[in-house]
Amino acid sequence: MTRQGRKGHWEQVYSTRGETGVSWYQSEPALSLDLIRSVAPAAHGRIIDVGGGASVLVDRLLDLGFETVAVLDISRTALETARARLGRRSGAVRWIEADVTEVRDIGTFDIWHDRAVFHFLTEAADRARYAELARRTVLPGGHLIIATFADDGPRRCSDLDVCRYNPGSLASEFGNGFSLVGSAGETHTTPWGSQQAFTYGVFRRQ
Numbered sequence: 001m002t003r004q005g006r007k008g009h010w011e012q013v014y015s016t017r018g019e020t021g022v023s024w025y026q027s028e029p030a031l032s033l034d035l036i037r038s039v040a041p042a043a044h045g046r047i048i049d050v051g052g053g054a055s056v057l058v059d060r061l062l063d064l065g066f067e068t069v070a071v072l073d074i075s076r077t078a079l080e081t082a083r084a085r086l087g088r089r090s091g092a093v094r095w096i097e098a099d100v101t102e103v104r105d106i107g108t109f110d111i112w113h114d115r116a117v118f119h120f121l122t123e124a125a126d127r128a129r130y131a132e133l134a135r136r137t138v139l140p141g142g143h144l145i146i147a148t149f150a151d152d153g154p155r156r157c158s159d160l161d162v163c164r165y166n167p168g169s170l171a172s173e174f175g176n177g178f179s180l181v182g183s184a185g186e187t188h189t190t191p192w193g194s195q196q197a198f199t200y201g202v203f204r205r206q
């Protein structure tokens with residue numbers, strides 16, 4: 001898929017299915033929040049949700065008092081959905097409309113969170129660009145939390161192929177610059193009741 005095709009795909013998904021009609025919808029991103037709390041710096045620091053879409057994670061991160069909260073996503077429609085939901089609080093968030101495989105510089109953060117974005121990168125060159133951006137962005141001692149479909153998870157999502165991972169195979173993608181310090185599994189139930197196996201990896205920036 002071309003870069004333009006990728007953006008068009010996601011704009012179409014959010015404009016036709018909305019915030020809660022997508023398979024990945026969660027009313028409470030409980031495991032993400034547990035993992036984020038487990039690595040958050042004492043002074044709460046800076047966090048970015050990469051491919052955050054319209055997720056309510058950003059609402060909860062503002063509640064937790066992070067000094068900087070950013071959301072990056074390729075889809076303007078998704079970001080606008082989250083902004084509208086937050087109303088006046090949306091001014092406290094840095095919104096970045098970009099393709100994670102193309103953007104050069106997004107500043108520095110203590111925590112990079114990604115649920116269900118990295119697994120769409122089926123080309124090695126895209127994965128390498130993603131990992132390079134993560135290395136430039138996450139400060140030494142900071143953390144990367146990545147959730148993907150597990151080895152026994154779906155092979156496709158939103159009409160696109162995905163790559164599936166376990167903590168070990170995720171670690172080989174991020175071995176340069178990050179050490180695996182934790183992992184967890186989760187069974188996600190979609191809004192229409194089917195189950196999807198996810199794996200979460202927690203990495204520390206060396």
Ligand SMILES: C[S@@+](CC[C@H](N)C(=O)[O-])C[C@H]1O[C@@H](n2cnc3c(N)ncnc32)[C@H](O)[C@@H]1O
Binds near residue numbers: 010
């Ligand atoms: C499966 S959804 C997950 C959304 C959110 N993380 C969640 O858990 O609700 C994948 C998200 O990644 C975004 N996305 C897909 N490819 C991207 C890319 N190359 N760069 C940035 N965002 C991307 C999509 O627009 C979509 O919001």
